[in-house]
Amino acid sequence: xxxxxxxxxxxxxxxxxxxxxxxxxxxxxxxxxxxxxxxxxxxxxxxxxxxxxxxxxxxxxxxxxxxxxxxxxxxxxxxxxxxxxxxxxxxxxxxxxxxxxxxxxxxxxxxxxxxxxxxxxxxxxxxxxxxxxxxxxxxxxxxxxxxxxxxxxxxxxxxxxxxxxxxxxxxxxxxxxxxxxxxxxxxxxxxxxxxxxxxxxxxxxxxxxxxxxxxxxxxxxxxxxxxxxxxxxxxxxxxxxxxxxxxxxxxxxxxxxxxxxxxxxxxxxxxxxxxxxxxxxxxxxxxxxxxxxxxxxxxxxxxxxxxxxxxxxxxxxxxxxxxxxxxxxxxxxxxxxxxxxxxxxxxxxxxxxxxxxxxxxxxxxxxxxxxxxxxxxxxxxxxxxxxxxxxxxxxxxxxxxxxxxxxxxxxxxxxxxxxxxxxxxxxxxxxxxxxxxxxxxxxx
Amino acid sequence: xxxxxxxxxxxxxxxxxxxxxxxxxxxxxxxxxxxxxxxxxxxxxxxxxxxxxxxxxxxxxxxxxxxxxxxxxxxxxxxxxxxxxxxxxxxxxxxxxxxxxxxxxxxxxxxxxxxxxxxxxxxxxxxxxxxxxxxxxxxxxxxxxxxxxxxxxxxxxxxxxxxxxxxxxxxxxxxxxxxxxxxxxxxxxxxxxxxxxxxxxxxxxxxxxxxxxxxxxxxxxxxxxxxxxxxxxxxxxxxxxxxxxxxxxxxxxxxxxxxxxxxxxxxxxxxxxxxxxxxxxxxxxxxxxxxxxxxxxxxxxxxxxxxxxxxxxxxxxxxxxxxxxxxxxxxxxxxxxxxxxxxxxxxxxxxxxxxxxxxxxxxxxxxxxxxxxxxxxxxxxxxxxxxxxxxxxxxxxxxxxxxxxxxxxxxxxxxxxxxxxxxxxxxxxxxxxxxxxxxxxxxxxxxxxxxxxxxxxxxxxxxxxxxxxxxxxxxxxxx
Numbered sequence: 046x047x048x049x050x051x052x053x054x055x056x057x058x059x060x061x062x063x064x065x066x067x068x069x070x071x072x073x074x075x076x077x078x079x080x081x082x083x084x085x086x087x088x089x090x091x092x093x094x095x096x097x098x099x100x101x102x103x104x105x106x107x108x109x110x111x112x113x114x115x116x117x118x119x120x121x122x123x124x125x126x127x128x129x130x131x132x133x134x135x136x137x138x139x140x141x142x143x144x145x146x147x148x149x150x151x152x153x154x155x156x157x158x159x160x161x162x163x164x165x166x167x168x169x170x171x172x173x174x175x176x177x178x179x180x181x182x183x184x185x186x187x188x189x190x191x192x193x194x195x196x197x198x199x200x201x202x203x204x205x206x207x208x209x210x211x212x213x214x215x216x217x218x219x220x221x222x223x224x225x226x227x228x229x230x231x232x233x234x235x236x237x238x239x240x241x242x243x244x245x246x247x248x249x250x251x252x253x254x255x256x257x258x259x260x261x262x263x264x265x266x267x268x269x270x271x272x273x274x275x276x277x278x279x280x281x282x283x284x285x286x287x288x289x290x291x292x293x294x295x296x297x298x299x300x301x302x303x304x305x306x307x308x309x310x311x312x313x314x315x316x317x318x319x320x321x322x323x324x325x326x327x328x329x330x331x332x333x334x335x336x337x338x339x340x341x342x343x344x345x346x347x348x349x350x351x352x353x354x355x356x357x358x359x360x361x362x363x364x365x366x367x368x369x370x371x372x373x374x375x376x377x378x379x380x381x382x383x384x385x386x387x388x389x390x391x392x393x394x395x396x397x398x399x400x401x402x403x404x405x406x407x408x409x410x411x412x413x414x415x416x417x418x419x420x421x422x423x424x425x426x427x428x429x430x431x432x433x434x435x436x437x438x439x440x441x442x443x444x445x446x447x448x449x450x451x452x453x454x455x456x457x458x459x460x461x462x463x464x465x466x467x468x469x470x471x472x473x474x475x476x477x478x479x480x481x482x483x484x485x486x487x488x489x
Numbered sequence: 490x491x492x493x494x495x496x497x498x499x500x501x502x503x504x505x506x507x508x509x510x511x512x513x514x515x516x517x518x519x520x521x522x523x524x525x526x527x528x529x530x531x532x533x534x535x536x537x538x539x540x541x542x543x544x545x546x547x548x549x550x551x552x553x554x555x556x557x558x559x560x561x562x563x564x565x566x567x568x569x570x571x572x573x574x575x576x577x578x579x580x581x582x583x584x585x586x587x588x589x590x591x592x593x594x595x596x597x598x599x600x601x602x603x604x605x606x607x608x609x610x611x612x613x614x615x616x617x618x619x620x621x622x623x624x625x626x627x628x629x630x631x632x633x634x635x636x637x638x639x640x641x642x643x644x645x646x647x648x649x650x651x652x653x654x655x656x657x658x659x660x661x662x663x664x665x666x667x668x669x670x671x672x673x674x675x676x677x678x679x680x681x682x683x684x685x686x687x688x689x690x691x692x693x694x695x696x697x698x699x700x701x702x703x704x705x706x707x708x709x710x711x712x713x714x715x716x717x718x719x720x721x722x723x724x725x726x727x728x729x730x731x732x733x734x735x736x737x738x739x740x741x742x743x744x745x746x747x748x749x750x751x752x753x754x755x756x757x758x759x760x761x762x763x764x765x766x767x768x769x770x771x772x773x774x775x776x777x778x779x780x781x782x783x784x785x786x787x788x789x790x791x792x793x794x795x796x797x798x799x800x801x802x803x804x805x806x807x808x809x810x811x812x813x814x815x816x817x818x819x820x821x822x823x824x825x826x827x828x829x830x831x832x833x834x835x836x837x838x839x840x841x842x843x844x845x846x847x848x849x850x851x852x853x854x855x856x857x858x859x860x861x862x863x864x865x866x867x868x869x870x871x872x873x874x875x876x877x878x879x880x881x882x883x884x885x886x887x888x889x890x891x892x893x894x895x896x897x898x899x900x901x902x903x904x905x906x907x908x909x910x911x912x913x914x915x916x917x918x919x920x921x922x923x924x925x926x927x928x929x930x931x932x933x934x935x936x937x938x939x940x941x942x943x944x945x946x947x948x949x950x951x952x953x954x955x956x957x958x959x960x961x962x963x964x965x966x967x968x
């Protein structure tokens with residue numbers, strides 16, 4: 046534990062009342078097809094809360110749904126299910142004047158300072174617009190307020206009549222922050238606010254954000270993919286993968302002792318500045334599954350390095366086990382890809398498909414290993430299904446045979462440690478070994 | 490330099506603090522407008538007359554008439570009365586012409602004077618803009634400055650602009666430019682007389698304008714032709730010669746410019762408003778709104794434009810709509826309906842593009858209303874594209890109107906229209922009376938080229954990176 050005293054202080058003062066409470070929130074994107082559509086499950090059942098005055102980091106790789114979550118909290122996307130309570134009021138169903146009032150309380154800072162400011166408006170007009178929309182006091186008081194805001198974020202008053210074109214990226218982001226502050230919100234969503242900036246500027250903007258938080262008692266949801274930045278600024282961190290919240294907990298604890306296997310893998314991807322340090326990186330296999338067709342069990346089950354094995358195969362050679370997992374992934378990819386038109390014609394004509402046949406894939410995967418014969422029987426059975434273009438049957442077959450609790454049951458968020466950390470993994474169940482222990486044996 | 494208070498001063502106060510540039514500009518403006526006050530008041534009177542005419546029962550018609558008479562009495566500098574050219578030779582010198590000069594020279598001086606005045610007004614307006622930029626604008630730089638500067642460096646675009654201005658001035662000052670008037674020469678030739686020097690009797694004689702016209706038509710044969718820049722037998726100067734029926738071609742051309750320009754600009758304005766409005770709605774709401782508009786616009790675009798025009802004009806042949814402004818109102822309505830899908834199509838892409846910008850989300854996130862988002866955050870980016878497309882399509886409309894009139898549809902006689910002039914002279918193209926078809930034909934070509942050049946100029950100014958080889962946007966469009 047390397048908790049410094051300042052970090053300790055921050056976490057204790059942050060323990061205020063709950064400002065935002067999210068319960069089983071789902072945001073699906075319908076593709077608008079006329080037939081039964083298969084929506085993209087961008088946010089798929091997320092629950093967490095944020096305390097007044099704290100900074101919650103939201104991390105995850107691209108496409109994991111973190112930006113969609115932020116936009117849903119802003120009511121820029123409509124929630125499919127679940128509730129979002131701001132100070133106890135569910136905001137997913139607000140409309141009319143209630144919605145307008147809510148718009149005052151929650152603001153957003155966008156990722157790209159080039160795109161988030163209307164280039165045809167002066168800086169003054171941009172920062173003033175929220176005040177105009179909400180009829181804030183008199184016009185001259187609004188102008189006064191805009192000038193104050195510009196000073197607050199480190200710009201100058203005479204920038205009022207300049208255009209965004211005349212500013213650097215960091216200054217533009219300051220303008221965006223001034224606009225977000227204009228209506229004195231309690232809660233600000235920062236959607237990768239420094240990702241588009243130079244490293245030297247990043248630090249300045251982050252310090253500004255921290256200063257503003259202290260000065261105005263703001264609550265932040267800090268969306269980012271830069272883990273170092275998150276560690277620097279956040280009190281607590283939430284890790285997202287495939288629309289699910291894999292782990293959430295105090296930043297220091299989560300970074301030092303990740304509980305969830307995905308967090309493990311994510312943290313091991315942080316480059317180590319010291320080249321002499323020996324480190325075992327966990328490289329994840331493959332790519333995340335399609336959010337249209339997430340795994341039935343644990344969202345991470347298709348790539349998890351410490352996935353629970355079924356009892357019958359617990360002592361199997363790890364290499365063979367990995368090949369089986371890869372085989373399953375190949376089948377998943379194949380079932381996702383629609384056969385091309387020429388493939389269909391070939392099939393109708395009874396000719397060989399262009400797609401790699403199972404007789405090529407199986408030797409490639411298992412050829413160099415000593416595979417137990419019972420395992421090989423199952424593999425061939427599945428390959429037969431796939432050969433007949435029935436990948437789904439093959440997948441079901443393999444899942445029944447080699448699947449474990451990770452494939453069959455969606456894990457619950459289980460408590461880890463005593464500081465309110467939650468992690469979405471079956472391994473936290475007393476029945477199984479903890480992920481950390483398994484990682485130890487894995488990397489040795 | 491800049492203090493807290495300086496940025497808050499309203500424009501009026503900023504002018505008050507440094508009044509000299511504004512005062513000089515305003516004084517010049519007062520002079521320029523003052524000398525034309527009579528003409529401006531006459532336009533007001535004419536508009537009032539039209540409004541009264543449209544109302545049922547013509548309320549206050551007599552009041553408007555007395556008002557018009559009073560306005561007519563206000564002197565105007567740029568007018569036929571100041572530089573008259575309709576005099577006659579009395580055996581020793583010219584009578585009733587400007588400084589006793591020949592009618593041709595007097596006319597040339599008047600035309601030059603009209604254009605000088607028009608360009609002076611434009612120069613004054615431009616000077617006002619630069620004065621504002623230099624002395625009073627709070628912003629030192631706006632993105633529009635770059636657009637203006639790029640256009641100033643675009644020779645082809647400036648050439649187009651000059652042609653367009655020449656054409657617009659021709660339309661606006663049509664009554665002052667003609668060597669004779671519409672009323673006298675074309676509409677009521679038998680109500681007026683012309684005095685001329687008769688070689689036979691060696692004295693001045695008078696004849697009805699209508700009879701003089703009969704004797705000065707251009708019908709191909711050597712003695713029955715009044716070529717451009719010549720006098721006819723009655724001492725009247727014809728800059729573009731005469732038409733087949735002896736009426737002055739130049740007068741008809743300038744008044745034809747008026748009606749062509751009105752139709753093209755108003756039709757394009759309505760189509761542009763519909764197109765821009767729909768583009769905003771479809772880009773903002775997408776989905777069903779977009780799909781419905783695609784269906785409607787595709788259906789309209791599938792119709793052959795010229796055939797729809799002909800059909801509609803035939804259908805409305807004997808109705809009151811056909812009578813309004815000699816048929817121009819009906820043509821404007823048809824063109825608006827037919828052209829908006831083209832405009833909407835051409836700006837739909839930019840509109841969708843701008844609707845994806847983060848500043849739209851930002852505006853939504855603090856509760857900006859959809860109409861304001863469209864107006865403040867989307868329309869300014871799309872408007873320039875619409876302007877390009879509109880300026881390129883104006884030429885197409887002018888050609889289409891001329892085509893319709895050529896076919897005998899379009900604008901009804903006796904209102905002059907370029908297309909009908911071309912049709913009028915068609916059988917004399919290979920004769921000494923070639924000018925009847927050629928002059929209006931050349932003018933159409935020149936104006937359409939000018940409009941295209943102007944459109945190219947705006948496009949390059951607005952979007953320097955745009956692909957200049959874009960055929961779809963660069964064509965004149967229309968029929």
